[in-house]
Amino acid sequence: xxxxxxxxxxxxxxxxxxxxxxxxxxxxAVGLIGGNGSGKxxxxxxxxxxxxxxxxxxxxxxxVIGSGAEFAPDTGFIIETPGFLPYMGGYENLKIxxxxxxxxxxxxxxxxxxxxxxxxxxxxxxxxxxLGMRQRLGLAQALMEDPEVLILDExxxxxxxxxxxxxxxxxxxxxxxxxxxxxxSHNEQDIAYLCDRTYxxxxxxxx
Numbered sequence: 001x002x003x004x005x006x007x008x009x010x011x012x013x014x015x016x017x018x019x020x021x022x023x024x025x026x027x028x029a030v031g032l033i034g035g036n037g038s039g040k041x042x043x044x045x046x047x048x049x050x051x052x053x054x055x056x057x058x059x060x061x062x063x064v065i066g067s068g069a070e071f072a073p074d075t076g077f078i079i080e081t082p083g084f085l086p087y088m089g090g091y092e093n094l095k096i097x098x099x100x101x102x103x104x105x106x107x108x109x110x111x112x113x114x115x116x117x118x119x120x121x122x123x124x125x126x127x128x129x130x131l132g133m134r135q136r137l138g139l140a141q142a143l144m145e146d147p148e149v150l151i152l153d154e155x156x157x158x159x160x161x162x163x164x165x166x167x168x169x170x171x172x173x174x175x176x177x178x179x180x181x182x183x184x185s186h187n188e189q190d191i192a193y194l195c196d197r198t199y200x201x202x203x204x205x206x207x
Contacts, residue, residue, distance in 0.1 A: 001026045001149055001180040007046060007056035008156060009010045009204075016042050017054065026148075029171075031195035033188075039204040040184040044079055044153050047182070048072050058093040061148060077106040078155050082138030086127035090121045090137045094144060103145040112140040115170060117163065131158030143174065146180050150174060150181045156190060 002024040009017040017039050024030040032040045045051040047058055049071035052188040058065040060072040082093075091109060100106040109118040116136040126134065135158045142150060150171070156164045164187075171194055175181055185191055191198055200207040 001028075001059055002037040002182060003059045004047065004055075005057045006045070007043070007054050009046065009051065014094065014154050015204060017046070019157055020056070020201075020204075020206055021178060021194075022181050022184055022199050022206070027178045028197070029152055029174065029175050029183060029195045031191040031198040032182065032184040032197060032201060032203035033186070033191060034184075034207070035186075036093070037203070038060070038201040040201050042204075043079060043201070044151055044182070046185060048075065048077050048079060048185055049064070050079065064198060072149065072151070075149040076142035076145060076148045077151040077153075078135075078138045078142050079151075079153045081157075082134060082141070083135065084126045084134070087125050090118055090126060090133075090140075091121050091122075093126060093137070094157060097141055098144065108144050108146075109140075112144040113137075115138045115143070125163065132160065132163060135159060136163070136167070139170070143170075148179060150179055150182065150183075153184045154186065155183070156185065157186065164190075169180060 004020055004022045007020045032113055034040050046054050046202060049065045059076055063073050086198060094109045113120040116139050118136055120204040139155055156167055183194060
């Protein structure tokens with residue numbers, strides 16, 4: 001479902017990624033670990049199609065990424081801090097996002113908001129959300145269209161211990177459905193609980 005083959009990336013004369021090759025099979029959860037600046041987030045941006053100036057080849061669900069403006073098909077993702085329209089509520093934000101591809105309707109939005117512990121009837125503006133609430137809204141948007149692939153960069157940031165355990169269970173449930181998950185986390189417990197295999201990155205290389 002995800003194949004990265006000899007990918008390198010140089011930006012402003014700085015080598016960000018160097019000869020990265022990895023893969024994730026259908027139904028597999030694969031972990032990415034590494035410190036700040038190791039290249040995890042930039043690699044995920046390349047896989048999603050947000051950064052296309054790399055060399056090498058990336059395919060997601062059979063589609064080559066970077067040949068034009070293609071984004072990874074049938075993929076839900078969280079990259080860095082999720083961004084939303086600050087003066088609207090959570091449900092309104094997800095409704096706008098869902099209208100782009102029309103793969104999620106009202107019931108799907110409500111179900112996934114409730115799944116991550118948010119009230120779809122709340123009118124509270126996203127600008128008043130805590131970091132943890134915003135992160136959970138990001139998870140809801142990543143899941144609501146029932147994608148085949150999930151690419152999640154530190155998805156549990158800002159969550160308390162009880163909510164982390166709940167969100168781990170949510171992702172474990174998605175894995176049981178046959179979803180392919182690429183997960184970056186600094187927390188070894190997240191990786192141990194969810195992932196079948198792990199890649200470690202250091203200074204833009206696989207360590």
